[in-house]
Amino acid sequence: MSAVPLVPEDPYPVSRRWRLTGWLLAAVWLIFLNTALDTALHQEQVWRRVLGVGTLVAFGLGYVLAFEWGRLMRRSGRPIPSRRAWAILGGLLALGLAGMPGTGGEWMATLVFVAAAAIFLLPTRPAVVVVLLAATTPLVLGRLVPGWGPERTIFFAVLLASLAMFGVSRLAQRNAELQAAQAEIRRLAVAEERARTARDLHDILGHSLTVVAVKAELAGRLLELDPARAATEIADVERLAREALADVRGTVGAYRGVGLGTELAGARSALTAAGIRAELPDGLPELPAERDELFGWAVREGVTNVVRHSGARRCEIRVTATAVEVRDDGRGPVAESDAAGHGLVGLRERASRLNAGVTVGRRSGGPGFLLRVAVPGAED
Template sequence: MDSLTGQPRPVSRRWRFTGWLLAAVWLFFLNVPISTALDQAQPWRRIVGVVTLFVFGLGYVLLFQWARHLREHLQPIPPRRAGIALLGLVAVGLASIPGTAGDWTATLVFVAASAVFLLSATQALVIVALCALIPLVGAWLVPTWTGESTVTVAVLLASFAMFGVSRLAQRNSELRAAQQEIGRLAVAEERARAARDLHDILGHSLTVVAIKAELAGRLIEVDTVRAAAEIAEVERLARAALADVRQTVGAYREVTLAGELAGARSALAAAGIAAELPAEVPELPREWDRLFGWTVREGVTNVVRHSGARCCTIRVRPDEVEVSDDGRGPSTPDADAAGYGLVGLRERARRLDAVVTVGRRRDDGTGFLLRVHAPVGAR
């Protein structure tokens, strides 16, 4: 199934040709009744024998292709249609008796093989048993029919072989469907990842832009010089956000803890929130430096947007980063744990076996806390 359209993918020409060849190769078993029909002394018997065997062979191949098409698309084979088709094959085989005499029983090989491919195991077993017994019973009732024991062996061998073919076709179809589903899920995961990255990048940048634009609007009549500086900063942030989006479209954006701490200082200052930031950043492995950077970005964005805080504190240790404030805090301990940015942060932390904690900073219900901690032995 196509991962974008949801429609089944077209079968390749080579595989389609292989399917026809697989069906046609079984027609070898019709060589004996065809020879018998061609050796008939009466023309009408020759015509009846050849025409009915041709119709039988064509019907069998078309029936096999129909069933194979359904199996390829993991669709159930309608039992009623399958039963009618098998009865049609038996009827055409019986109609060939005037031209093939006792050799018409060769058609039972195809009936048994078709039953294995079309019907359930129990139903197929019954049909195969009947097809194996009919030549023996017919030879007993009609002494001129000879060699029918060979047909019985052919029925059993063909049924066994068709059982393997049918199971192989089923497994291949299931494997192909599983591979296509994996591809579809990979595309969905990549889209979700891109959405998370764009949210994390633009959410922070646009929040700071909005705050600085609001500040510039208040200052424009009071302090035009500072207002102009804030507008220039808005322009710089907008250009930086655009550059981030372009980097994200091309590849993962490189996020560092030092860079995010610098951005946090600017964002908190623009929002009028006092900042307590670490003077130094410890040496961290690249993946942990990136994860801690995303934590600072997400935590500061939430503080600026929702907290109403007067002070924000960021603490960084070799195994932990923590962002907290003295604002109103979440309404419940996990009220903000399902935010889209926090979902993305949890997924990033999970890749490194890190633990994300979201909740209140104080027991009195005030303040907000976001902590990412590396368990012992995780680094």
């Protein structure tokens, strides 16, 4: 049927088995055209027989294509074009009427499918109007056309089919909404994973490259004054570069971990290379794995900021079972944007997973800057 458009591409591809099930769901109801088909096949005149069978076949194919088109439009979340829906219904009705010379009064069985298609393709109000017209037509024509008789069976079939199609259409709509929600969840998950990877790469490379830059600068100054010390610093630069590369690979592979003990050792090396006196704890309390990792990230971010921005001469790191502090005697970040950079954003995100608080700003009662991460119940 020319009025039926080509079936659009399914935006949520499914297996061939389930696609075939969708087609069968529409085609199986065509069994109710069997009486009209039997009437057409028993016509004495060949042209009536051919016309009746041909229009019924075209009607069935048009109905199945219309159902599949409407189903895919709903799956894609796109509105069904009103003009095209009316054109489809008009084409189906025209095929049913065209088959009357071959099917006689049995053509009215096609009204059941026209009503069901209206429920599936049209908004509620016009669909109800079509259903009422399709239901009353057999009763009216049965009284007006001699030999047809009132088709009460068609009347009830139209109402029942419309009610069943109403349930099918609502189910299709809910499935489309569910699939759209799932697609949005997948998109947000990908965005979150990208943000996590970007955050981790920033935290890892920001710290490592800062230390590499400081040590390279120190090696340059010592090259003539103390070549042996310069060679040691260059060896440290090479080691740090390899560790940074390993961390990046670990981040991409999602198996890298950060520990407080490792970060304290790295902090001592970075602070010493920058000419900042490091005051670190002699021992560490037993910490749960998640808290140990969070405190490690806090030390990494705090020391990176001290080396980059503070201009400090001394940096102190304190660790308790419930909190970690990185404090210095310098000027802190040179601008507010430095204090709220990507590293601290990432640290706050990690802290929020443990309901921990992050404090960053000027030290009270003295010069310098303070970064503090405390889990619930931490004492000031």
